[in-house]
Amino acid sequence: MMPGVDPRFLRTFVTVVRLASFSAAASELGYTQSAVSQHIAALESDLGTVLLRRRPVEPTAAGERLLEHARPILLRLDAARAEILRFAPAASTRLALGASPLAAMARLAAALERVRRAQPRLDASVRVADTERVAVAVATGEVEAGLVDGIAAPNDPLRLPEGVTLTAVAVAEDPLVAVLPADHPLGGGPPIRLDHLADARWLDAPDVGMLALVAAGHGIALVPERVVDSAVGVTGVPIAAPRVVHRTELLRTGSPSAVVDALAEALGGGSSPR
Amino acid sequence: MMPGVDPRFLRTFVTVVRLASFSAAASELGYTQSAVSQHIAALESDLGTVLLRRRPVEPTAAGERLLEHARPILLRLDAARAEILRFAPAASTRLALGASPLAAMARLAAALERVRRAQPRLDASVRVADTERVAVAVATGEVEAGLVDGIAAPNDPLRLPEGVTLTAVAVAEDPLVAVLPADHPLGGGPPIRLDHLADARWLDAPDVGMLALVAAGHGIALVPERVVDSAVGVTGVPIAAPRVVHRTELLRTGSPSAVVDALAEALGGGSSPR
DNA sequence: CGTGATTACGGTTGACGTAATCATA
DNA sequence: TATGATTACGTCAACCGTAATCACG
Numbered sequence: 001m002m003p004g005v006d007p008r009f010l011r012t013f014v015t016v017v018r019l020a021s022f023s024a025a026a027s028e029l030g031y032t033q034s035a036v037s038q039h040i041a042a043l044e045s046d047l048g049t050v051l052l053r054r055r056p057v058e059p060t061a062a063g064e065r066l067l068e069h070a071r072p073i074l075l076r077l078d079a080a081r082a083e084i085l086r087f088a089p090a091a092s093t094r095l096a097l098g099a100s101p102l103a104a105m106a107r108l109a110a111a112l113e114r115v116r117r118a119q120p121r122l123d124a125s126v127r128v129a130d131t132e133r134v135a136v137a138v139a140t141g142e143v144e145a146g147l148v149d150g151i152a153a154p155n156d157p158l159r160l161p162e163g164v165t166l167t168a169v170a171v172a173e174d175p176l177v178a179v180l181p182a183d184h185p186l187g188g189g190p191p192i193r194l195d196h197l198a199d200a201r202w203l204d205a206p207d208v209g210m211l212a213l214v215a216a217g218h219g220i221a222l223v224p225e226r227v228v229d230s231a232v233g234v235t236g237v238p239i240a241a242p243r244v245v246h247r248t249e250l251l252r253t254g255s256p257s258a259v260v261d262a263l264a265e266a267l268g269g270g271s272s273p274r
Numbered sequence: 275m276m277p278g279v280d281p282r283f284l285r286t287f288v289t290v291v292r293l294a295s296f297s298a299a300a301s302e303l304g305y306t307q308s309a310v311s312q313h314i315a316a317l318e319s320d321l322g323t324v325l326l327r328r329r330p331v332e333p334t335a336a337g338e339r340l341l342e343h344a345r346p347i348l349l350r351l352d353a354a355r356a357e358i359l360r361f362a363p364a365a366s367t368r369l370a371l372g373a374s375p376l377a378a379m380a381r382l383a384a385a386l387e388r389v390r391r392a393q394p395r396l397d398a399s400v401r402v403a404d405t406e407r408v409a410v411a412v413a414t415g416e417v418e419a420g421l422v423d424g425i426a427a428p429n430d431p432l433r434l435p436e437g438v439t440l441t442a443v444a445v446a447e448d449p450l451v452a453v454l455p456a457d458h459p460l461g462g463g464p465p466i467r468l469d470h471l472a473d474a475r476w477l478d479a480p481d482v483g484m485l486a487l488v489a490a491g492h493g494i495a496l497v498p499e500r501v502v503d504s505a506v507g508v509t510g511v512p513i514a515a516p517r518v519v520h521r522t523e524l525l526r527t528g529s530p531s532a533v534v535d536a537l538a539e540a541l542g543g544g545s546s547p548r
Numbered sequence: 549c550g551t552g553a554t555t556a557c558g559g560t561t562g563a564c565g566t567a568a569t570c571a572t573a
Numbered sequence: 574t575a576t577g578a579t580t581a582c583g584t585c586a587a588c589c590g591t592a593a594t595c596a597c598g
Contacts, residue, residue: 005355007281008563022578035564037579042563047355048362054578055572062361065528069354072439073347080343081279081321087336088322162439163350165342254339296553309589311554316588328553329597554595561588570579 005046007077010070012039013051017067020057072163075139079164079253082141086255095124095259098134098146107171108147111266118262132161138251139164145260146251147267151176154245171267172248279320281351284344286313287325291341294331346437349413353438353527356415360529369398369533372408372420381445382421385540392536406435412525413438419534420525421541425450428519445541446522 015025016036026036043066044051051063059067095115099108108126116122127143134146150158157168250267252260289299290310300310317340318325325337333341369389373382382400390396401417408420424432431442524541526534 004281005351007278007351023576032565033578034566034580038563041579047358049358051358057578061530062358065361066354066358068528069350069357069439073350073354076343076347076350076437077279077281080340080347083343084321084323084325084336084340087339165346165436254342256335297551306590307553308555308591312589315554331553549598551598552596554593556593557591559588559590561586563584563586565584566582568579568581571577573574573576 005043007074009039009043010066011074012036013043013063014067014070014074016040016052016057017059017063022057072161075136075161075163076165079139079141082139083253083255085141086253086257093119093121093123094144095122095263096143097124097126097263098137098143098148099126099128100131100134100146100148100150107267111263111268114266115259115262119259122259131158135160135164135166135251138166138253141253144252144257145263147171147248148251149246149248152245152247158247158249160251166251167254169250169252169264169267170247171250172246174246176246279317281348283313283317284340285348286310287317287337288341288344288348290314290326290331291333291337296331346435349410349435349437350439353413353415356413357527357529359415360527360531367393367395367397368418369396369537370417371398371400371537372411372417372422373400373402374405374408374420374422374424381541385537385542388540389533389536393533396533405432409434409438409440409525412440412527415527418526418531419537421445421522422525423520423522425518426521430521432521432523434525440525441528442523442525443538443541444521445524446520448520450518450520 012025012029012031012035015029016022019025019028022036022040023033025031026033029036031039040052047062047066049062050060051066052059097108097112099105112124112126116124127137129137131148131150134143134148137143138146148158152158154173157170160166250264252264286299286303286305286309289303290296293299293302296310296314297307299305300307303310305313314326321336321340323336324334325340326333371382373379386398386400390398401411403411405422405424408417408422411417412420422432426432428447431444434440524538526538
């Protein structure tokens, strides 16, 4: 009567779209070609709409819309499962971490060292990936916590992928300055309004290596203030209008965990719950 | 092998928690007491954790966490279903709307009138409810669109319930002023910083009727600028620090709809997609 | 004891696989 | 014609209801 869209069907649907093939999706998911066909047929009949064009396999407009719902739903479903599973086994000694490359690695190492002093038998490991993958890994329980960074408004949490809800503990927040070649006309002037620079050429990742590019006159970059001090050939110009910071956060799920608590403590985060 | 949390089980779980009873949930959902018990047992066994304490029925800590995932998941599942179902029937003539009470009703009526001139056979209706209910009604397809209002930062969309993703078309945005009794010490002074007023007494809905209360000295209110002009006995003080506006939005799903397009057009929204 | 949750058990539904058929590049 | 999607059909798991049992107030 009210069938309600089986998530398993959604999972095969997104897989079919990703691989653009029923049979490839079947083998990846451990189904037969037939089962996949039946899944898609069930969805299409239930929703009364064609979701895929076949040969070549590609989503219709309705299919595109369904995709935008399906991915966050599946993510959240996995996250829910992973989070509750954490309640079962009493305090494992594993502490797998995710970290995006630019997040303060040295600081993480120091914090881990401090945690290990209290818990010597801790089996800690760190995997490096981009911020989005780290967030998903934390949500789905692949890792216990993640250290990520990014650009945000002051006191605002970083943006996470849709469907991912995690607790963010702010670990660091550095004001950003716009960096210009030393001879740039805007250098040395008053604070810049970012919204007046809409058509300037941007280098948006706060990677120190990029300062060389800026010095060479190839663009404008946003970097933490303190990075600029040690660089030559560039000028740091404070930003007036939309105030932005480079923010580092420890991401964790809502389920209680002594080890993660200890790590958060060691990282010395002023808490900023979401 | 990877069972994956059946949403039907989640639905009975949240119902059981809401009603604090297995049997009540069973009758509401059209199941037997036994089936509900089996649903909860399946979840608990799958997740390896006790989710509910029985007699009285209440969620454990793990159950609480699961609830926070379950509700948005179920909402989103319904939303996905509803949105795709819209693709099936070619242009129904129904236009059910939701509206929160304070949103510009006169303006809505005028816009509807204009839409009906183009489509005389349109079966339009308006249901009034609070903003959250309106948002959910739009997401789940109960209504085609919703007119809502609320307080937000300039250019920021209104906050929607978790799990609800809709397109918001800004219909109006009025700067807010703090309203004080005419004899209030802060009146006539410089712009107020809201963050300096943390412990003042608030009346947070921008309802004109409340100006009377303010005039009588019962609190401080945030209201649209232009409302203050016509009121007596109160002073409007501009706000400096966290700039806030009273925002009115037309909420709609991502699925294309000629009628809703027409309505958005008639309301004259500067588009602000999400 | 009585209300309400759990367990036992059997029937029916429906998801999946095998295999045959159809369609398209 | 070959690769790949669909349809036909049989099987088996699991979901739900009936009914008996258990437990807490």
